[in-house]
Amino acid sequence: MSNWWGRYDVPMGHTLRWQIGPATLWVTRKKVEWSIGRVEGQDPFDTRLAIAEDSEVPESDDAEVARFAVQDASLAVKLTPALPDRPVIFRAARPFFVPSGEETTLFVSSPLWLRLEVGEKSTELLDVPLQRPSDTWFGPDTLTGELCYASRTSARLHLEEIPVRPHRAITTVRIINRAGSSLPLENLKVPVPGLELFASGDGQLWTAGLTLEREEGKDQARVRVADQPKMVTDLTPVAPPRTPTSRGALIDAFGGLLHKRTPA
Amino acid sequence: MSELFSGIGISEFLTADRVGSLVWALITLLAGILLARLTSSAIGRAIRKRVGDHEALLFRRLSFYTLLAIVIVVTMQQLGFKPGVLLGTAGILSIAIGFASQTSVSNLISGLFLMTERPFKVGDQLEIDGRVGVVLSIDLLSVKLRMFDNVMMRVPNEHMIKTTVLNRTRFPIRRADIQIGVAYKENTVKVREILFDVADRNPLCLDEPAPRFIYRGYGNSALELQFSVWCARENFFEVRTGLHEQIKAAFDDNGIEIPFPHRTLYTGSVTEPFPVRVVEGT
Numbered sequence: 001m002s003n004w005w006g007r008y009d010v011p012m013g014h015t016l017r018w019q020i021g022p023a024t025l026w027v028t029r030k031k032v033e034w035s036i037g038r039v040e041g042q043d044p045f046d047t048r049l050a051i052a053e054d055s056e057v058p059e060s061d062d063a064e065v066a067r068f069a070v071q072d073a074s075l076a077v078k079l080t081p082a083l084p085d086r087p088v089i090f091r092a093a094r095p096f097f098v099p100s101g102e103e104t105t106l107f108v109s110s111p112l113w114l115r116l117e118v119g120e121k122s123t124e125l126l127d128v129p130l131q132r133p134s135d136t137w138f139g140p141d142t143l144t145g146e147l148c149y150a151s152r153t154s155a156r157l158h159l160e161e162i163p164v165r166p167h168r169a170i171t172t173v174r175i176i177n178r179a180g181s182s183l184p185l186e187n188l189k190v191p192v193p194g195l196e197l198f199a200s201g202d203g204q205l206w207t208a209g210l211t212l213e214r215e216e217g218k219d220q221a222r223v224r225v226a227d228q229p230k231m232v233t234d235l236t237p238v239a240p241p242r243t244p245t246s247r248g249a250l251i252d253a254f255g256g257l258l259h260k261r262t263p264a
Numbered sequence: 265m266s267e268l269f270s271g272i273g274i275s276e277f278l279t280a281d282r283v284g285s286l287v288w289a290l291i292t293l294l295a296g297i298l299l300a301r302l303t304s305s306a307i308g309r310a311i312r313k314r315v316g317d318h319e320a321l322l323f324r325r326l327s328f329y330t331l332l333a334i335v336i337v338v339t340m341q342q343l344g345f346k347p348g349v350l351l352g353t354a355g356i357l358s359i360a361i362g363f364a365s366q367t368s369v370s371n372l373i374s375g376l377f378l379m380t381e382r383p384f385k386v387g388d389q390l391e392i393d394g395r396v397g398v399v400l401s402i403d404l405l406s407v408k409l410r411m412f413d414n415v416m417m418r419v420p421n422e423h424m425i426k427t428t429v430l431n432r433t434r435f436p437i438r439r440a441d442i443q444i445g446v447a448y449k450e451n452t453v454k455v456r457e458i459l460f461d462v463a464d465r466n467p468l469c470l471d472e473p474a475p476r477f478i479y480r481g482y483g484n485s486a487l488e489l490q491f492s493v494w495c496a497r498e499n500f501f502e503v504r505t506g507l508h509e510q511i512k513a514a515f516d517d518n519g520i521e522i523p524f525p526h527r528t529l530y531t532g533s534v535t536e537p538f539p540v541r542v543v544e545g546t
Contacts, residue, residue, distance in 0.1 A: 089472070134464070135496055136471035137437055147436060147496055150471035187472075 001049060001203035004166060005238065008052045009075045015057050018079070019050035021167035023130040025114065026058055027077050034077075034118055037065040040131050044152050049166050066126075072119040081205055082113040082127065082239050083169065083192040086148050089136050089255070091187045093154040098183040103176040106155040109168040110192050112205065115239075130167040138189050138255065146252075148189060155188060159231065169197060169205035172229050176213040183214055184256030191223065191253075194245030198228060198235040206232055208241075212253050221253035289342040296335030304328035317386040321401060322379055367422070371405040374421035378402055384431045391430035392419060437470065438497045440504040442511065445486030447521040452479075452487065458518055459491045462510045468503050470494040485525045 010016050010029040017026040022041025027034065039062050088110045098104055111133045116126035133152070139145015155173070156162050162170055171190055177183040195207040209226035225245055228235050308324030315323075337347060379402060384390055388399050390409060397409030397417055407424050409417045432438070446455055456477050463469040473494045480488040491511070495503040515522060529538075 132467045134467045134469065134471050135499075137473060137494065142437055142473060142494075143435055145436075 001164065001166060002051055003199060003203050004049060004051050005079045005081050005199075007076055007078045010077055011075065015055050016052045016077075017050065017055035017058065018052060019048045020114070020130055021048065021165050022046040023114070023167060024058065024060075025079075025116075026055060027116070028057060029075055029077075032069060032071065034068045034070060034125065035065065036068070036116065036126060037063045038126075038128070039063050040129075044131060045163065045165070047163070047165050068118075068125050070119060070123070072121065072123075074119040076119060078117040078122060080115040080117070080239050081169070081197060082115050083195055083197055083207060083242060084111060084113060084129070084133070084149050085193055085242055087138070087146065087189045087191045087193065088133070088151050089138055089148045089187050089189055090151045090153075090155040092185050096185045098175055098177040098185060100177060100180050100182060103174065104157070106157060106173045106175065106188070107159050107162050108151065108155045108171050108173060108188075108190055109153055109162050109165070110151065110171060110190065110207065111149065112167050112169055138187075138252070146189075155185075164204060166203070169207050170229075171195065171207040172209045172231055174209070174211040176211065178216050179214050179218065180216065183254060185254065187255030188212075189251070189253045189255070191245060191251060193242040194223075195225060196237060196241050197239040198232075199238045200232045201234040204232075205238065206235065214254065218250070219252075219254070219257040220250040223249050223251055223253075285342055285344065289339045292342055293335060293339045296338065297332065300328050300331035300335060303331060319385075321386055325404070367420075368405060371421045374425040375402070375404045375406075378407070378421055378424060383429060384434070388434065389432040391432060392417075392424070392427060396432070432500075433497050436497060437473075437494050438500045439473075440493050440495060440500060440507065442491045442493070442504070442507055443480075444489045444491060444511065445483060445522060446489065446515075447523045448487055450487070450520050452489075454518070455489070455520055458514050458520065459511065462507065462514050463491075463493050466503065466506060466510060468495050468499045468506070470496075486523045 004018055004020050008016060010027055012029055012031070015026050015028040017024065019025075022043050024039045024041065026037045028036075035057075037057065039058075039060050088108075090106075090108045111129060111131060113127060113129050115124060117124050133149040136148050136150035137145050138148045153162075159170075171192065173188070173190060175183070175185070175188075190210065192207060195210065198206045198208070200206060206229045209229040209231075211224040211226070212221035213224065214221055223245060304324045304327040307327050308320045311323055312320040341347065384399055384402075386399050386401060390397060390399060392409075395411065395417065397411040400408045400410050400416070404421075406418045406420050409419065411417055444459075446452070459477060460475060463475045469475065470493070475494070476490075476492040478490040478492065480490050482488070491507075493503065493507060512522070514520075
């Protein structure tokens with residue numbers, strides 16, 4: 001899989017087109033103007049990839065087109081993948097527990113956002129999801145909690161089970177249960193805005209590795225973010241975290257324990 | 265004309281000292297009001313980002329009225345009034361004014377309750393007596409709202425305390441209830457699947473809490489259903505409108521009938537059949 005991100009030059013009066021999984025993006029450079037169009041697409045398992053192809057302006061009823069006025073004569077456009085601006089919730093396909101004193105590593109695949117910058121000053125024109133994930137609520141009740149994104153795919157125990165897709169990034173989540181009771185993982189919150197994004201040599205995007213540790217007598221998770229995912233070696237940094245994560249912070253990450261606190 | 269009370273001439277009253285005091289008092293009053301206004305605005309602006317619009321407004325008002333009270337006391341002192349006498353007079357005056365303006369005092373006290381109880385804040389969307397608007401300000405005597413047709417509504421604080429007020433934006437998520445009627449011949453299992461699929465395809469509908477499908481009863485012409493979907497409060501109107509469109513389109517695609525009211529005509533005790541005329545060629 002080739003890298004779809006990076007810096008490209010769009011010749012004056014030309015249109016370049018990218019196909020990143022289900023998402024289509026086209027960028028047209030005109031005199032004192034950038035015109036950007038995109039279609040999100042429907043199929044989340046679409047793995048098509050087309051990079052900076054010279055093209056006509058596509059015609060689509062679903063297209064969102066925006067024009068941006070610029071004085072800069074630069075032809076440069078820079079695409080960068082980014083992680084979502086809210087945490088992502090992964091649901092277990094079947095009831096899944098981590099017994100007391102045990103640990104496990106899960107693989108999850110998060111949706112990606114696209115940042116588009118133009119010109120010598122890297123003026124940001126877009127920061128949008130490649131495919132908008134569904135909203136979801138993560139909290140003990142409807143009064144307290146946090147608005148998050150729902151992942152359409154479940155967490156996996158084996159990396160091979162995660163489909164390779166250009167519009168998703170993989171996170172390894174190590175879960176340690178040091179509490180005296182079993183940890184139900186009916187849904188898991190992954191704080192992706194605090195993770196750095198990397199690319200492996202084969203073009204797959206990875207986030208920094210995450211460890212969620214449930215301590216003795218606590219229902220929350222202590223978060224530890226690794227510098228790089230340990231599964232892969234040939235990684236290059238692609239995008240910094242959206243929001244800095246305070247290392248060792250306690251967060252609500254385990255949905256199964258939250259609902260235990262729900263008032264009757 | 266040149267005499268004031270009990271024979272004191274205006275020229276005797278307005279000595280150079282008194283004129284000087286009056287001018288200084290006037291300057292102190294005007295400068296004080298200006299300073300109070302500037303200081304309270306600065307306080308409001310300074311804390312707005314940290315504590316929010318509502319608290320900033322409250323602090324701004326409180327600081328303004330406190331400073332104004334200080335300015336008035338200082339001004340009165342410059343005019344030669346003693347603070348003790350002034351406070352005594354103010355007590356008597358407040359009783360007299362209180363009797364004369366019960367409504368205003370009631371609104372004032374209600375306003376203080378509203379500010380401390382905080383059932384809503386500036387920017388919240390309220391429904392009062394069936395009318396919906398966004399809170400612009402919570403003042404000492406009234407709450408001002410901007411209605412959706414851009415009309416300002418002023419509601420006296422006393423009324424806000426007495427009446428039922430719905431705050432539509434208090435909690436971060438809301439439920440949109442869609443009332444649906446389908447024909448009796450339809451398979452409700454299929455209808456349920458279609459509705460859940462519509463919610464699933466709309467990214468603004470929350471996955472959790474999950475949508476709910478509720479039978480509301482057997483209506484005159486249709487099976488009455490309710491489909492309840494949760495969404496972020498800021499997306500409420502978009503979700504509600506969007507779902508109506510998407511459900512109609514999905515029902516049309518799947519041949520699900522949304523019936524209109526049926527009426528059966530009965531012609532009396534003799535149930536003769538209605539005459540039917542067949543027209544050819546149409």
